[in-house]
Amino acid sequence: MKKTILLAAFAVLGLVSCNNEGTAANTVSSMKTPQMENFDKAFKSLGEPQNRPTEEERKRNTSELSDRRKALLVPASKELILSTGVTEPEMMRKTGGDMSQIIVWATQIYMKKSDEIRNNIKTDK
């Protein structure tokens, strides 16, 4: 009798465990931090009507994103940098508040985190 109950308990455990595997959908999107999601949204927002390049911006002879549009990426970039434990003063000291430096730093963090998530998914499978 004891054995049967034990067996049943294990069976239930097994079922629960398998069930969890299905519900915890292991996708990159579901494993992202809110800061990463906001970083993604900021990049997508560059295509919104009010954020598209203006005639003036399109006449420039540089490939670098314009300052107006860089500013759209800065808040999410800062959030992402701070989420790694870096303090605001540290961030400002390292970048001098320069938008390009902040965005590029955040992008490096983002790529690293996104690679880690991809690798985790691979090893889980």
Add this chain to the structure above:
Amino acid sequence: MKKFLTILGIAAFVFGYSQNGTLIVNNYTPYDFSGYIMANNFAGGCYPFLTSSAPDMVTVPANANMGNGNELRYENYKDQYTSSLYPISQWYVQSSSTISVLRPWNHAAIMPGGTISNNTKWSATKFNMKYAGTTNGVPGFSNGLTLAGNTSCYTAPDYFDMTSGGVTNSAEIFTLTSGGINYTYIQLYTF
């Protein structure tokens, strides 16, 4: 050829041209992106000029972007084959307007840190958008794109849009650069 390489070598030394940087393609549209991926010299002249060759046009499916981790991301000509979701096994390498050769992804000539890699940057695409999962093009949503300032090497704008049925499709290429680190973005949007 030797002279050419020497000149390139010197140019690389003089300009201290670092690695060509990372290319990211974010497809935010409900359509499949199908496009050639190109890179060229920025240290004087357009050559070497590299174009994806196998496949010639890379497909980045509808809605594949950083948001779901399905973006195209190439660090360099070689490692993209093993690390990206959309590997290119062969590059078409033009070293002048008359000399060209096909190079597999792991060929010594296009290694990171080599002359070609050090002297070129991701620069352009020529693409068609297709209804997801089909070979049918989205009318009007196809174009070339190249970095501003690179039109002498590849004739195309750096931004393009078209409106149809109250929806605006747009595409652009731009860079984000700081401290010798360079990211080149190609982004496709539908709003």
